[in-house]
Every structure is written in C-alpha cells, then in structure tokens.
Amino acid sequence: MRYQFITIEGNIGAGKTTLALKLAEQLQARLILEEFADNPFLPKFYEQPDQYAFPLELFFMAERYKQLKEVLAAQDLFTRYTVSDYLFVKSLLFAKMNLQEDEFSLFQKLFEIINPQLAQPDLLIFLNAPVDLLQKNIRKRNRSYEQQIPDSYLLKVHDMYMQYLRQHAVRTLMIDTTKMDFLRSENDYNALLAALDREIPPGVTYL
Numbered sequence: 001m002r003y004q005f006i007t008i009e010g011n012i013g014a015g016k017t018t019l020a021l022k023l024a025e026q027l028q029a030r031l032i033l034e035e036f037a038d039n040p041f042l043p044k045f046y047e048q049p050d051q052y053a054f055p056l057e058l059f060f061m062a063e064r065y066k067q068l069k070e071v072l073a074a075q076d077l078f079t080r081y082t083v084s085d086y087l088f089v090k091s092l093l094f095a096k097m098n099l100q101e102d103e104f105s106l107f108q109k110l111f112e113i114i115n116p117q118l119a120q121p122d123l124l125i126f127l128n129a130p131v132d133l134l135q136k137n138i139r140k141r142n143r144s145y146e147q148q149i150p151d152s153y154l155l156k157v158h159d160m161y162m163q164y165l166r167q168h169a170v171r172t173l174m175i176d177t178t179k180m181d182f183l184r185s186e187n188d189y190n191a192l193l194a195a196l197d198r199e200i201p202p203g204v205t206y207l
Contacts (some may be wrong), residue, residue, distance in 0.1 A: 001027060001196055003123040005072075007084045010177075011148065011157050013137035019127065019182055020085040026193070029081035032071050035063060036143075044147035045098075053098040056105060057187030059198040061091035065114050072119050088118055093160050123193075123200060124170050129177040131155060180207070 006023065008016045017033055024031040037040060041056040068088055092115075095107045129137075131151045138146050165172055173195060180188040195207050 001081065002199065003121075003196060004080060005082045005084075005119065005121045006125060006196070007087050007121035008122050008125045008127065009085075009087050009090065011129060011134055011154055011161070011162070012146070013134040013141070013154075014127040014129045015177060015182075016085040016127060019125070022182060022189070024081075024083040027081040027083065027161075028079065029083045030079050031069060032067060032084035032086075034083065034086045035067070038063060046145050046148065049098065052143065053100075054107070055101045057091065057095040058110075059096060060094070061107075061111065064088055064091055065118065068118050069134055083123065087121070087124065088115065089164070093164055094157075097156060097160050122171065123196070124172045126161070126165070126172050126174050126204075127177050128174055130172050131158075133177065165204055171202050172204045173200055174204050174206045176206075 006029075008020050008023070010016050020033065021029065023029070036124060038057065039059050041052045041059055045052040045056040064086065065088065068084070072082065085181060092111045095111075096104055131154050135149075135151070136153050138149060140152065164170075173192075175192070180191070182189045192207065
C-alpha cells in the first residue's frame with residue numbers, strides 16, 4: 001500500500017466512518033474517528049445555528065487537534081498505516097460556512113497557529129453522494145439532532161468541499177457512492193484497494 005496516512009471525507013451521511021472502519025481493519029491500521037457525541041453544542045446548533053455556531057466550531061477544532069496530535073505523535077512499531085474519517089481543514093471550511101465574518105476572522109487566526117503542527121494525510125478519499133442518498137443515510141443512523149437537516153444545508157456543504165478541492169492540489173481519490181458500494185460489493189471494495197496501490201497524482205482522480 002503506497003499511502004500510510006489515509007483520510008476519508010465527504011458530506012454528512014456519506015459513509016465516511018463506515019469505510020474508515022472497514023479499511024482500517026483491512027490494513028490493521030490505527031483508526032481516528034470523529035467524536036460527534038462529545039460536542040455538547042451540536043444539538044443546540046441545529047436548533048439555533050446563529051447562537052451556537054462559534055462554540056460548536058471551536059469545540060470541534062480543539063477536539064480534532066487534540067485527537068490527531070495524540071494519535072499521530074504516538075510511536076507504534078507494529079502499525080504502519082493510519083486511517084481517519086475527517087480532514088483537520090474541515091474545521092476551517094465549516095467555520096467559514098457557519099460563522100459571521102468577525103467570528104471567522106478570529107477562528108482563522110487560531111486555525112493558522114495550530115494547523116502547521118499536524119501531519120497532513122498522504123491521500124484523501126472523498127465520498128461523493130447526492131442529497132437524497134445522504135438524507136436516507138441520515139435517517140437510517142437516526143441521530144435525533146440530525147433529522148431536521150435541510151437539503152439546502154447539505155448542498156452548501158457539498159459546494160464548500162468542491163470549492164476547496166478545486167483550489168488546492170490535494171491528492172484525492174473521488175468516489176461516486178451511487179456507483180460503488182463498498183459494503184455490499186466485494187468487487188467495488190477490491191477496486192478501491194487496487195487504486196490505493198497505484199500512484200495517484202496531486203489533484204482529483206476519479207475512481
């Protein structure tokens with residue numbers, strides 16, 4: 001496997017954690033999963049976004065930084081690979097989307113102080129899914145605070161990620177989840193594993 005630090009990203013409900021779990025087991029990798037349940041501001045944000053956006057994003061950034069710093073800094077002679085279900089830069093992207101201009105300016109300064117201290121992934125796997133599939137997955141996993149997420153918010157998240165990938169030469173494997181099902185299709189999963197053993201150039205490569 002060419003890539004030792006792999007990050008999986010995508011919209012809310014795209015299947016990031018599911019694939020991260022499967023891939024980490026396959027590679028016997030260290031696994032870094034976002035801890036949504038620990039953020040006390042998340043349910044409040046979906047009810048009153050203007051009031052709770054700043055503490056929500058600040059809490060997420062602090063927790064992501066602490067988690068990545070601890071796991072990536074730990075020496076493990078027996079584990080070669082690391083798989084994560086989030087990019088640290090998503091802190092900045094969501095903050096830009098959710099915060100007022102003055103709040104975002106402060107948030108960005110904090111982000112720029114701590115971001116250089118973290119190792120960046122060797123490869124980003126991006127799960128691209130349409131809104132109807134996202135909503136189906138959101139209903140299925142049944143987190144109460146997510147059930148009222150409007151389509152418009154999911155579309156904003158999608159546009160935010162696409163803009164980021166267009167502007168930065170992140171080594172990205174883009175996957176259309178309407179055409180590939182890693183859980184139910186062994187052929188699809190094997191195709192992904194084969195792709196991870198090839199040289200993927202900077203920018204977006206479609207699988």
